[in-house]
Amino acid sequence: MSAPTQAPAPPVAVQPSRSRPTPEISWSRGDKIGVAMAWGAGILLCLIAGSIVAYMLFRGIQYLDLSLLFSHPQVGLDQSKTGGFLDPIEGTVLLTVLGTLIAAPVGVGIAVWLSEYGRPSWLARTVESGVEIVAGTPSIVLAIFGLLVFQQSFFGFLSFTAEGNAVFGRSFFTAGAIMSLIALPLVVGATREALQAIPAHVREASYALGKDRISTIRRVLLPASQRGIGTGVTLGMGRIVGDTAIVVVLLGASLQIEPENGTPVWGLLKGTGSTLTTYVYNNSPVGEGNAPEKAYAAAFVLLVIVIFLNFVVDLIARRKEPSWTR
């Protein structure tokens, strides 16, 4: 049974088609310049993006060797003996997972609170500005702040502790915690948007069935916001993958992953490491490794990861889902 959702439309009297204005549109010079600039800007952006990808593809494939992906980096003067970047890849994955595991639940929680409760309103406004401030803070500032916090002896259990109880403050834990902050605003924003797109009558339908707010959120609103949450989380992962400053300051950017001795997983997370971004930085001509070929190869891998994440975002956002009429 097909259901046109509109009442039968009243027959509209067919108006005699008026002669259209001549196709020659006379544009003012200002408009012409504006249009030309807009075109130019768009094309320029495409060129820049295209050349980045093309250049990295060219350089990356030139220097990328599968063995680089599977060998540990080593210290050495001879470039043929400095190994690959297995540890940075592992570090990237580990840090991204860790950051996302923190950012996703917290971000969704904040978004739900803002959208479904949001009272008292002054608190909601404060939380909103808080999220905006975190979103606008450069990651290096967040990193320095994180170091300050995590070097307190209270947080000693999260990183190496030297003799005399000096806390190192750098570990996967601490870096992951701060990384979650840069992903958080994206999760909050996308989730909130998705929640606000759900018409009010859907919530009311759940209340009208005798459900309280919590079960409405859990069973109706969150499932309906899946797409938004997925988009936000994936965008956040992209931010984490691409960040350098936090890794340099809070992960130690050590060449190899250096777990603390003792418990296997906990020790790993308490230890230091590096990611692809810091590996690229260190091996680029400005870094101490001075192995630009490896930097290019690693940068290529990084780019592939980021493009893949963007692709996933696209995939999630474009997934067609039936929706309600408002």
Place this chain on the structure above:
Amino acid sequence: MDPLSPLDGGTDPMREPMTVAAQLPPPVRRIVVETPPTAVSPPPPGSNGHSPHAMVAPSLRRMPRAQTTPIERMRTEALSIAYGEKLAVNQVSLSIRQGEVLALIGPSGCGKTTLLRSLNRLVDLTPGAIRGGRILLDGEDVDSFDVTLLRRRVGMLFQQPNPFPMSIFDNVAYGLRERGSKKPSRRQLETPVIEALHRAGLFEEVKDNLDHPALALSGGQQQRLCIARSLAIQPEVLLLDEPCSALDPISTQVIEETIVSLRTEIAIVIVTHNLQQAQRVADHVAFMYLGDLIEYGEAERVFGSPVAERTREYVSGGFG
């Protein structure tokens, strides 16, 4: 919009082709090559273009219904509701009975939807809404109930179909789940879910795809699913807020039939802008205007010989 204008009364001319269309597969446009186009005689001069046949209103006939002895389930006593400064419902006293359909009619903004939403305390969710007077369910003040319990007893259907983003089965089972501490199994839920779908007249259409997403159904099916969802928790009163305004005539007819058949076991209140619909389904009609209850009485009486001047103007299409 003027509910009595010939254009909106389009439900009448729609009726006849509708029964034909019901037997045909759903194509919207059917190009018939072998039969000559039907000749339509021009409308007589001075007419409004509608054939006199269409104006004989089959829709104005009330739907056939079983005899019932109405029992009062809910009543409002001097109910007033205000949004901030604005008084939306003013001192309305009404009786809602099981065994009959009560239609609330009136122009937009007359407070009928507010009145309806106050019956299951949904109006409490609107910030700034204040309620005065009393609402009783089986003699007990609705404020004395736990609100979730009240809403289980007083179900509601909305203007827009709003199934939840889950399967058809889960939609109907939604209200049944998480009631107690024990989670009912799917097999335990199956019987009430299927029964509710039957009562809403949807089961035959969806029995093979209970696990399909509910939002993929058509608008009319979605609305009947929403009815089934409400019926599953066995409400005693059902509130309908313009349930057919977003639907096509066929779905509207199916839902109206469902409403009339349900009235024996459930007290039904329907808010509608469509006067023909009120005439078809209602046993009693309450006409509201600017928050006041102007006239209340049996449907035939209110439509046939209204007492108040306002009511007469409204039901005759004088304003809307």
